[in-house]
Amino acid sequence: MDTCRLCERPDLRGVLDLGATPPCERFLGPSELDLPEPTYPLHLRVCSSCLLAQLPALVTPEETFTEYAYFSSFSVSWVRHAARYVADAVARLGLGRDSFVVEAASNDGYLLRHLVERGVRCLGVEPARNVGAVARENGVPTLTEFLGPETAARIRDEHGPADLVVANNVYAHVPDIRGFTAGLRGLVADDGWVSIEVQHLLSLVRHCQFDTIYHEHFQYYTVRSAQQALATGGLVVVDVELLPTHGGSIRLWARPADAAGPPSAAVLEVLAAEADAGLHTADGHLGLAEDVHRIRADLLTFLLETRRSGRTVVGYGAPGKGNTLLNHCGIRPDLLPYTVDRNPYKHGRYTPGARIPVHPPERLALDRPDYVLVLPWNLRDELVDQLAHVADWGGRLVFPIPRLEVVDPRSAQGQPVVRSQR
Structure with a gap:
């Protein structure tokens, strides 16, 4: 890994080397115990230019997510978290039966099912065949695809632009940040909203949550690095919420640039906290080891x-x-x-x-x-x-x-x- 996947500059510095491990969701059957098991380096680096913390993309999303072992609905607290989010989003954005919501990486429908219950038109985009099938069985419309500009264009042509695009716990899972971000922009209406939940690098560093570093997480975000990533698709962060999920996450609210307006006080406060922790410099990421x-x-x-x-x-x-x-x-x-x-x-x-x-x-x-x-x-x-x-x-x-x-x-x-x- 020589160059940053976001800014494409050769300015990467090592932060934490965890050796070589297998992909974290590739569970073995009894017949596989005597077979070789591939392992890949797990070495976190940070870009000195744009400050995106990242892993090399040694395991492709197609290898990881085509058949997936994680089903969100098995966590009671996670389903409750999704229900609260839906209630808040409906109130915040005035969503109703005439609205359209798309969720990228919608898993087994743990979130969209709450919109289905409210009669809000929605669509999940989930690449894992086995997980998406469960969502459809539970009444959640789900397309088995990876999100990118082409997929977004097809969805928009068929269903129209989305009032809200949800991307919870997926923005770290895509090595092609620019393509995925372009897909988010392609889905959302010009006056719509994009909502992203992702683990906060500030919490990872503060609380040494090193076990959240694994191959299907390709990058780790501060609000600052997320701003730069979203800007590649013409999206602007206008608000942020701090969440307790995954040991400390951020919920980013973004809009197309022409509809964005100035950032909220919360965005400025979190940026200041990141700067105080040293995460707006490359050196501030060191010491985790x-x-x-x-x-x-x-x-x-x-x-x-x-x-x-x-x-x-x-x-x-x-x-x-x-x-x-x-x-x-x-x-x-x-x-x-x-x-x-x-x-x-x-x-x-x-x-x-x-x-x-x-x-x-x-x-x-x-x-x-x-x-x-x-x-x-x-x-x-x-x-x-x-x-x-x-x-x-x-x-x-x-x-x-x-x-x-x-x-x-x-x-x-x-x-x-x-x-x-x-």
Whole structure:
């Protein structure tokens, strides 16, 4: 990777090298365990010119998203988040039965179903065949395509311009930023809105959320770098909201340049916070590696000492971020015999790289482990509630990021784990 994918200048600097790992959603079937498994470098870099943090596009979107293991509707809190967003967008933009909404990367219809219920005309654009089929079965109109200028033009010709284009948790997943952004502009009406949710690089750096770095995330945004990316398609950021999702995200509201107007006070405030954190300079992105080393050392020490003492630790969840954590820390079934997940698609499969088996959640009550390592830590509130029964046998939850904590799921009070206390 020699040049920046946004500004095309050869000014990239290394920020964090996590070694080589397999694609995070490429779960293995039993027949694949004796076969070679491809791995790809996972090295985060930042452009000194435009300050876009990025990974090389070693795994194509076609390889990752044509058949996909992630279904949004399995997260109760995520569906609720989508419902709140729809209610807010309807009120903010005055959406009704005469409106048209398009969502890029609409997954299994977790968001658009709330518009369908309101009678708002909508369309999902979802590249994964298996996921899009589920959306259609649930009554959400869905086109199986990757979004780009040509797809946008076909949709606009058939359905007309969109009053709102939603792109939640996809803007980091497209290596062709310019083409995807042109697709967003091609879909939206000249006086319409584009809404984007994406993890905030400021939160990633502040809280050392290194496990959210994986191959299907091609770039990581500040508001400043998102402004520059959207400008390539003639879109202007006019407002921003800070969200707790994914450990800290931003919701960007953008409009075509002729309809945009000046940015809100919130945009200026977030830009100032990014500048104060040093993220408007390339040097400000450095230092993440030392925090990653601390998290890795603490987690491995905990797992090794727990194993020596004869106590048991299993996992909860099999998210993409968990596979970055497991592989970078070198955690294998000797330290984490299995994990459980609510998604039946993953049952009977094995995590990429670490090859940890995935079972249904009911396995926890059968085995009664001493500790449950929560891999989707970003769903902490939801999972503390779901896993309250672990306390029935004296079990505890373990959260690895931003620092190692052991939690009583009934009190939900985390205590930082200090090595000398183990």
